[in-house]
Amino acid sequence: LAKTTQPISMDSYEGQEVNITCSHNNIATNDYITWYQQFPSQGPRFIIQGYKTKVTNEVASLFIPADRKSSTLSLPRVSLSDTAVYYCLVGPSRGAGNMLTFGGGTRLMVKP
Amino acid sequence: EPEVTQTPSHQVTQMGQEVILRCVPISNHLYFYWYRQILGQKVEFLVSFYNNEISEKSEIFDDQFSVERPDGSNFTLKIRSTKLEDSAMYFCASRVAGANTGELFFGEGSRLTVL
Numbered sequence: 001l002a003k004t005t006q007p008i009s010m011d012s013y014e015g016q017e018v019n020i021t022c023s024h025n026n027i028a029t030n031d032y033i034t035w036y037q038q039f040p041s042q043g044p045r046f047i048i049q050g051y052k053t054k055v056t057n058e059v060a061s062l063f064i065p066a067d068r069k070s071s072t073l074s075l076p077r078v079s080l081s082d083t084a085v086y087y088c089l090v091g092p093s094r095g096a097g098n099m100l101t102f103g104g105g106t107r108l109m110v111k112p
Numbered sequence: 113e114p115e116v117t118q119t120p121s122h123q124v125t126q127m128g129q130e131v132i133l134r135c136v137p138i139s140n141h142l143y144f145y146w147y148r149q150i151l152g153q154k155v156e157f158l159v160s161f162y163n164n165e166i167s168e169k170s171e172i173f174d175d176q177f178s179v180e181r182p183d184g185s186n187f188t189l190k191i192r193s194t195k196l197e198d199s200a201m202y203f204c205a206s207r208v209a210g211a212n213t214g215e216l217f218f219g220e221g222s223r224l225t226v227l
Contacts, residue, residue, distance in 0.1 A: 034215065036216075038155070041201070041221070041223075042220060042221070043116075043203045043205070043218030043219055043220055043221050044155060044203070044216075044218050045218065046215045046216065049215055087154075087155070099157060099168040099170075100145070100157065100160075100216060101157050102155040102156070102157070103154065104154050105154060105155075
């Protein structure tokens with residue numbers, strides 16, 4: 001299984017851009033990179049997914065270098081409501097078995 | 113927007129009792145998952161289910177756990193003889209077919225408290 005490494009926590013201020021980087025050195029050829037957001041006492045919520053280069057949607061961008069050994073989630077102009085834990089996942093692994101494993105996540109604190 | 117629903121939202125039980133947590137995945141999804149999250153810790157994979165059988169399970173998913181899809185809509189997690197350390201949030205998730213998508217849709221969770 002591809003293991004992911006993220007910073008444990010980050011602080012930011014409202015209106016700033018936040019970049020959270022995830023390392024996944026042993027990512028497999030078929031693995032996608034997916035990011036989730038989780039608020040306290042709620043289920044994780046899908047943010048964005050990519051395979052290579054750059055992906056952008058209405059809430060975030062995902063940058064993936066050519067070697068795919070890392071990825072960066074970019075949140076433009078964060079607000080207080082973006083305070084949450086952000087998880088980077090790599091997979092699904094093992095083909096049709098589809099194990100998707102969460103790492104420790106990054107706790108983002110947005111301050112006024 | 114379709115969503116994964118879980119019941120009960122909170123269950124309190126005595127140690128040694130059996131618990132069944134229920135989930136209704138999104139209707140056209142084919143892959144189903146259970147995760148748990150102990151308070152303050154990360155989300156842990158328990159089991160994935162596809163085509164009416166378990167496809168992957170973690171070390172946590174031992175003989176006291178079982179999953180079932182008893183009809184076309186429900187997906188259940190049974191804990192046979194609960195222990196104190198089973199106290200956690202249990203999340204159900206589902207996704208569409210296709211081997212290369214990691215987009216899981218999660219329910220709001222069932223909080224289990226074992227006394």
